Amino acid sequence: MAYADRDPFHNGDTPAFHIREKDLLYDIGLLRSSLSLNWGNYIMGYSVKTNSLPWLLVFLKEQGFYAEVVSREEYELVQKLGFPACHVIYNGPIKDRDVFEAVLLAGGYVNLDSSWELDWMEELSRRFPDRDFGIGLRVNCDIASLCPEEVLAEEEGGRFGYCYENGVLKAAVNRLQSLPNVRVSGLHLHSSTQSRTVDVYGTLARMAVQISREYGLALSYVDMGGGYFGGRDDKPDYRDYFQRICRELDTHFDRRKTVLIAEPGISLISRAVTFETAVLDTKDIRGRKFVVTNGSRVNLNPLVTRHSYPHHMEYASDPSTRPLEPCQWICGATCMEYDRLFEIKNAPRLMPGDRIVYDTAGGYTMCLNPLFIHYFPEVVIEKADGSRFIAREAWTNEEFLQKNHW
Numbered sequence: 001m002a003y004a005d006r007d008p009f010h011n012g013d014t015p016a017f018h019i020r021e022k023d024l025l026y027d028i029g030l031l032r033s034s035l036s037l038n039w040g041n042y043i044m045g046y047s048v049k050t051n052s053l054p055w056l057l058v059f060l061k062e063q064g065f066y067a068e069v070v071s072r073e074e075y076e077l078v079q080k081l082g083f084p085a086c087h088v089i090y091n092g093p094i095k096d097r098d099v100f101e102a103v104l105l106a107g108g109y110v111n112l113d114s115s116w117e118l119d120w121m122e123e124l125s126r127r128f129p130d131r132d133f134g135i136g137l138r139v140n141c142d143i144a145s146l147c148p149e150e151v152l153a154e155e156e157g158g159r160f161g162y163c164y165e166n167g168v169l170k171a172a173v174n175r176l177q178s179l180p181n182v183r184v185s186g187l188h189l190h191s192s193t194q195s196r197t198v199d200v201y202g203t204l205a206r207m208a209v210q211i212s213r214e215y216g217l218a219l220s221y222v223d224m225g226g227g228y229f230g231g232r233d234d235k236p237d238y239r240d241y242f243q244r245i246c247r248e249l250d251t252h253f254d255r256r257k258t259v260l261i262a263e264p265g266i267s268l269i270s271r272a273v274t275f276e277t278a279v280l281d282t283k284d285i286r287g288r289k290f291v292v293t294n295g296s297r298v299n300l301n302p303l304v305t306r307h308s309y310p311h312h313m314e315y316a317s318d319p320s321t322r323p324l325e326p327c328q329w330i331c332g333a334t335c336m337e338y339d340r341l342f343e344i345k346n347a348p349r350l351m352p353g354d355r356i357v358y359d360t361a362g363g364y365t366m367c368l369n370p371l372f373i374h375y376f377p378e379v380v381i382e383k384a385d386g387s388r389f390i391a392r393e394a395w396t397n398e399e400f401l402q403k404n405h406w
């Protein structure tokens with residue numbers, strides 16, 4: 001095919017997300033061994049919203065993971081993929097009533113978050129007087145005061161769960177404990193701070209101990225949520241987090257009676273996922289060099305919150321023979337001016353056919369992609385045996401036009 005006739009957007013096998021099974025298995029192994037060595041009695045959950053690619057969910061199910069879901073859609077998705085309802089952890093502030101009941105009746109885990117869920121629980125207890133229900137509560141505590149060094153997700157503090165300091169949590173516990181067949185059996189303490197320190201998890205585990213003692217709760221589980229670092233050599237990993245968490249839990253809980261639940265998302269899949277893109281064009285505009293690629297900021301950072309894009313280059317020819325460019329702006333494939341990813345300084349000149357591979361690209365990316373100008377890119381699995389498998393074909397108008405009428 002002549003150069004001018006090729007499809008400039010789909011350059012070779014890009015753009016595409018790649019998932020390396022070997023790296024995924026490495027982080028799963030790290031999580032499993034950290035939980036097993038430090039506590040022994042544990043459940044590995046996976047936060048479905050982080051990346052709900054069906055191939056990934058089935059892979060994790062086969063590795064023994066439970067599905068942590070926060071919507072009816074996510075629940076129905078994991079059911080279709082074969083997760084039993086008793087292997088579902090249902091969280092979030094806006095639950096669906098049918099799903100709430102189905103998970104509880106099947107013996108799955110539900111962590112209450114909103115005011116009306118207490119009413120639902122009362123009603124369920126009345127309707128099933130012969131059943132016993134264990135229920136969890138999401139704890140909202142003042143991380144800013146407990147860990148002043150921590151960089152919070154939002155300056156005003158977290159909005160999920162029941163507030164410990166003002167007594168709302170205690171009131172919710174009392175209301176549930178007054179029901180004859182309902183027992184508060186779990187606490188959920190997910191943290192989503194930016195700094196993701198080991199200390200914050202130590203503090204949250206201490207909170208679980210404190211609340212359990214103060215309210216006289218015999219807990220069947222403590223769910224430490226997600227929010228960990230993972231896939232980065234310069235940051236703590238599961239070994240550090242669970243050593244600290246379990247040191248605190250050990251001061252009060254009996255490992256044989258209290259299950260430790262973890263429900264990581266990004267830390268589990270970051271290392272394994274890259275986003276592979278190609279340079280399509282370079283343009284000189286009034287002294288600036290713009291490098292046009294077929295990946296986009298919308299693929300990697302649809303919320304436009306990130307300032308850095310870990311990446312590496314794969315040059316089509318020896319970069320040492322190329323002139324050095326003082327500055328090159330890497331730009332995305334949409335027609336939006338803001339679709340610029342990063343600037344590289346004093347680096348070999350980029351040329352069409354070079355590849356820019358974004359590392360740690362698995363969390364809150366491929367499933368948050370908008371259908372904006374271009375559709376979902378392909379997802380390729382690099383299997384442990386070296387073979388490749390297409391887990392999701394790139395979307396075309398065939399998928400986009402589904403359920404449309406005109």
Ligand SMILES: Cc1ncc(COP(=O)(O)O)c(C=O)c1O
Nearest residue numbers: 047190226227228263264265266
């Ligand atoms: C309740 C809950 N659990 C787990 C996670 C996964 O977090 P992460 O992807 O940071 O590990 C989240 C993410 O927001 C969450 O809200």
